[in-house]
Amino acid sequence: MHVEPRFTRSTLPWLIEIFVALIARCLYRVKSSGAGNLPAGGALVASNHLSYADPVALQLACPRPLRFVGYEGLTKRHWFFRLVFKLSGAISISSTEALSATRAVVEHLKKGELVVIFVEGSISRTGQLMKLHRGYEIMAKQANVPVVPVAHDGLWGSVFSFSGNRYLFKSPRLMRTHVHVEWGRARPVSELPVDRLRQEILDLGHTAFTQRPQLKRHLGREIVRGLARRPWRLEIVDRSVGRRAVKAGALLAAAAAFSRHIRKTIPERRVGVVLPPGAGGSIANLAVLCAGKIPVNLNFTAGRAAILASMKLGEIETVITAKAVQDKVKDFPWPEKSIDLASEIKAMGGKKVILPWLLAAWVLPNQWIANMLDLPKRGDEEEAGLLFTSGSSGEPKGVVLTHRNILSNCWQISSLGVLPDTATMIACLPIFHSFGFTVTMWYPMMRGCKVVSVPSPLDTRGIIDAIKEEQASVLVGAPTFLRPFAKRAEPAEVTSLNLVVTGAEKMPMDLYEFFLDKFRIELMQGYGLTETTPATNINQPDPPVPAGWGGDPQEAKRLGSVGRMMPGMTARILNPDTMEEIPATEQGIVAFRGGNVFGGYLKNTEKTKDAFHDGWFVTGDLGRFDDDGFLYIEGRLSRFSKIGGEMVPHGTVEQRIIETFELDQSEGYVVAVMGVPDPGKGEALVLLTTFDLTAREVRDRLLEAGIPNLWVPRHVEKVDAIPVLGTGKLDLKACRDAALSVVATA
DSSP: OOBOOOOOOOSSOHHHHHHHHHHHHHHEEEEEEOGGGSOSSOEEEEEOOOBTTHHHHHHHHOSSOEEEEEETHHHHHOHHHHHHHHHHTOEEEOSSSHHHHHHHHHHHHHTTOEEEEETTSSOOSSSSOOOOOTHHHHHHHHHTOOEEEEEEESOTTSTTBOGGGOSSOSOOOSSOEEEEEEEOOOBOGGGOOHHHHHHHHHHHHHHHHTTOGGGGBOHHHHHHHHHHHOTTSEEEEEOSSSOEEEEHHHHHHHHHHHHHHHHHHOOSSEEEEOOOTTHHHHHHHHHHHHTTOEEEEOOTTSOHHHHHHHHHHHTOOEEEEOHHHHHHOTTSOOOSEEEEHHHHHHHHTTHHHHHHHHHHHHHSOHHHHHHHTTOOSBOTTSEEEEEEEOTTTSSOEEEEEEHHHHHHHHHHHHHHTSSOTTOEEEEOSOTTSHHHHIIIIIHHHHHOOEEEEOSOTTOHHHHHHHHHHHTOOEEEEOHHHHHHHHHHOOGGGGTTOOEEEEOSSOOOHHHHHHHHHHHOOOEEEEEEOGGGSSEEEEOOOOOOOOTTTOOOOOOOOOTTSOOEEOTTOEEEEEOTTTOOEEOTTSOEEEEEESTTSOOOBTTOHHHHHHHEETTEEEEEEEEEEOTTSOEEEEEEGGGEEEETTEEEEHHHHHHHHHHHHTOOOTTSOOEEEEEEEETTTEEEEEEEESSOOOHHHHHHHHHHTTOOGGGSOSEEEEOSSOOBOTTSSBOHHHHHHHHHHHHHHO
16 A cells, blocks of 8 residues: 655754654655564664665654664765754764764654664665665664665765766756655574675665656557657667668657558557667657557567567568668568568658658647547557567567566666766667667667667777777677677777677676776676566666765675666575575575566467576576675576476686687687487587587696586587577577487487
8 A cells, every 4th residue: 555644743843843744745746565564662774875864764664753864974074964953853974973873863763753764875876776774783783673675765866865977966857756664574693694785675666666666667658759859869870771860850840740550551459670779760669659559670680480470479461661671681581561661661751751741749748748649648558569489498488578577678778877868879789679779779769869870780990980980989789790899890990989888698708807907998788688678687786975075985886797787676596496595695596576577478378487496587697796786697508407406507617618718709609518418417418619629628627627527518610610599599409409319329
């Protein structure tokens, strides 16, 4: 049950309290759940910390007066903070006066008060839950009171937060800020050590995040409104053929006009799209969505049989494409109703039908344009997009992404500040890939960063030229695509880059070191899946320490990890054999919850059931968290073989072979280790490689290097190329088929 709390008596003098309550109600709309969990007596409330307005929001949400513990340095910085601390009775704490502050907290707790401590020690400067400090344990133990975890959501991005790498000096919100406070259950401190408290706050933060009203909205309406707010801004530089600059207003106008045509001529619920990233792909997807239908971006690299299976599953009879794509992808099973986007718009009347919408984008309020397109205000759990995945190891599965899923991931990315509206991002990942679909297509249209599109991640020279000529600042790609880029680009050509994110597969350390040495750029490893829309974790540059505000440096990246979780997400680590929860710092299967996590596969209840365990999405990846919340992915469960009772990691064996033989990976994958059935030990390893290696040579060199005998591949086969998917990942199904054929002919 969610209630609109009343502002009750705090520790402020009552006249000031009335004034503060009045101002607070004008600025914030605070809702709360779980306040009934608060005990009648004293308790230590352990909260996350997103802004200087946190105490106001927490007091608005609490039926009892709260006393806060605050950083003493603030009182030395400005008279306003000294006044606030004095009037509110806040307890000052610092590293030099920790003992006296602890005594003061214990004293108030023993009096039966609720004392709030922000366990991160300072305001998060990344929007994520930072490292937790252990001081709360001593306070609660000495006072013999329970700990109440609490998390709030909605204040990050306000003027009092550090979003945009600055406090105060940013545009204030024109509407009341929606804040949700989620109170946890009071527990003895012995049951809430730091790792467990982190888990509790993340769980509560996830619940609070799901209450955001903007997640109930319609994706198409949000995109239309976003474009209509900035019709003059350059939205996409499409470098498919030459250079085509498209402003936000023109993009919106073309999509709006085409959406009317789609409504009249396409009766099916889902519409296929086969286009590269760029203006055409964005217009087609937005037009389909504005027509009240569902865009389905088909993977034209998947093979004829897989594409036909996808189209049948999605009930797709119409495909929007371009003649150039049809000429290039000849093996694609083009349906009878294959529409050439440019020809269709021209046949509709071209500029004549687009011009009225362009004028509307320039002169009318953005809400009016959305209403003219008959876009509903609510999308929420309705299907907004369909992507297909085989998980790189099986037949296509339809991943249904809702409006809530996509909007959640967009807001999560926006919360981090790694892609502000001042960024210029290279969009080269295909839009049938979840990252290309959400991060380089929908997100820029909604949030306003500029996109420079290159039709293929394999067009290395095209990407380098695009960065140089358009002064792009952000590049995203799998290691498979970044290797040739790193080899061929010169530092002078990519001086504008300040963020390079890699995902889809584990980042090799040699690639990280090569980038750092050649370009002075740290690769930021992230993690995600199609089923999570896709982003779940990311490393990001460490936030600056604000001048004049003090505070300790905060860590936002950790080498070897895939970063902390996106805001509003929570996770569990499960035992691979029993599926029971184990400590987060132990290795097991990673499972997620979040607004960006999908609800199930299309028409496949069995696969959907397998994908979830007690409401948690099971990724199938093995990983662990460290004490500060950074996630380490150790490998995919399907990429392990159980040989003689021991789990053998394929990826580790591959890396050892590469290191032992000093193999050149500059052009992509050169080895792949697969497990095949073996009657003697359960499984045997097969090595596929593009180099001339023999089984005996591999065995001798690996054993000499100290590799366990069970880890040595039994069969070695030279191949022309290691099978790779269009997303840059290893094609596990094709690799396994090749490995099985090796054993069959051995």
